[in-house]
Amino acid sequence: MAGLAAMLSACGGGGGTPTGQVVATVDGQEITANELRMELGGAKAPNPGAQKELERRALQSIVNRKLLAKAAADQKLDQAPEFAMQKAKADELVAISALERKLAAAVPQPSKQEAERYVSDHPDSFAQRKLFVVDQVVAPGVPQAVLREMQPLKTLDQVENLLTQRGVPHQRAVGAIDGATSDPEMVKKISALPAGEVFVVPNQGGVLINQVREARTDPFTGDRAVAVAQQMLRQRKTAEMVRSQMQQIAAQGASTVKYNADYGPPAGAPGTAGAPKGGAAPAATK
Incomplete structure (x- = not known):
C-alpha cells in the first residue's frame, strides 16, 4: 500500500497538492502540463519570469473555464437539446482542424532551386524589394x-x-x-x-x-531571401493543397448525402453536377 500511495503522489493524485505533470486540480479534476502547453499555443515571453507569469495566466484561464462549465452542468444546462447540437458542431470543427493539420504536415518543403526561381521571378519583393x-x-x-x-x-x-x-x-x-x-x-x-x-x-x-x-x-538578397521565399512558397502550397484535398474529400462523400426536397444544395456544391432541381435526389449520382 505504501508503494501505491507513493505512486499516486508522484502522479499528482491522491487529493493532495498537485505535483509533477499535474499543474492544478478543479474539484478533483486534473489539469496537466500538456493541457497547459496546449492553452499557451506556443506563446513565449522574453524572459523566464515573464514566461512563468504567462503560464499562470493561461492556467487560471483553464481553471475559470472548468469552474464555469461545472456551474453550467450543475444547472443541467448541458442537457438542453441546443447544447448537444452546439457540442456536436464544436467536436466536428476540432476534428476538421486536426485533419487540416495532418494534411498540411504532409506538404513537402519547396526546394532551394524553387525558392531561388521565386526570388528571381519577383524582383519587387527581393532584388528591388x-x-x-x-x-x-x-x-x-x-x-x-x-x-x-x-x-x-x-x-x-x-x-x-x-x-x-x-x-x-x-x-x-x-x-x-x-x-x-x-x-x-x-x-x-x-x-x-x-x-x-x-x-x-x-x-x-x-x-x-x-x-x-x-x-x-x-534590396533583399542572399540566403535570407531564399529562406523567406521557401517559407512563402510552402505557405502557398499548403493552403492550395489543403483546400484541394478538403474539396476532394467533400466531393467523394457527396454521394452519401440525400436532401429534403425543400432544402436542396446550393449551386456549385460538391457532387451537384447533373442533380435534379429541388434537391430531392442525392447530392451526387452514381
Whole structure:
C-alpha cells in the first residue's frame, strides 16, 4: 500500500497538492502540463519570469473555464437539446482542424532551386524589394454598396467623409507594406499605381484603404531571401493543397448525402453536377 500511495503522489493524485505533470486540480479534476502547453499555443515571453507569469495566466484561464462549465452542468444546462447540437458542431470543427493539420504536415518543403526561381521571378519583393509607408483608413467591415461608391474617390479624406455619411465605423492609421512578406502580385500593382492613388486591401474580414506616403527600394538578397521565399512558397502550397484535398474529400462523400426536397444544395456544391432541381435526389449520382 505504501508503494501505491507513493505512486499516486508522484502522479499528482491522491487529493493532495498537485505535483509533477499535474499543474492544478478543479474539484478533483486534473489539469496537466500538456493541457497547459496546449492553452499557451506556443506563446513565449522574453524572459523566464515573464514566461512563468504567462503560464499562470493561461492556467487560471483553464481553471475559470472548468469552474464555469461545472456551474453550467450543475444547472443541467448541458442537457438542453441546443447544447448537444452546439457540442456536436464544436467536436466536428476540432476534428476538421486536426485533419487540416495532418494534411498540411504532409506538404513537402519547396526546394532551394524553387525558392531561388521565386526570388528571381519577383524582383519587387527581393532584388528591388519595395517598402511602402502608407496612410490608412481602417474599417472592420464595409458593405459592398459602399465599396462600389468608393471606387471613383481619389483621397483618404473623401473616403472618410463617405464612411462617416454611411455610418461605417473606421479610424485613421499609418502602416507599412513590405514587399518581402506581402503578396508579390499586390506589391507589383501598388508599384504601378499613379502617385497618390488610393487602393483597398482586404484585412481580416474588413478593409484597409491606403495611400502611399513614402516608397523606397531596399534590396533583399542572399540566403535570407531564399529562406523567406521557401517559407512563402510552402505557405502557398499548403493552403492550395489543403483546400484541394478538403474539396476532394467533400466531393467523394457527396454521394452519401440525400436532401429534403425543400432544402436542396446550393449551386456549385460538391457532387451537384447533373442533380435534379429541388434537391430531392442525392447530392451526387452514381
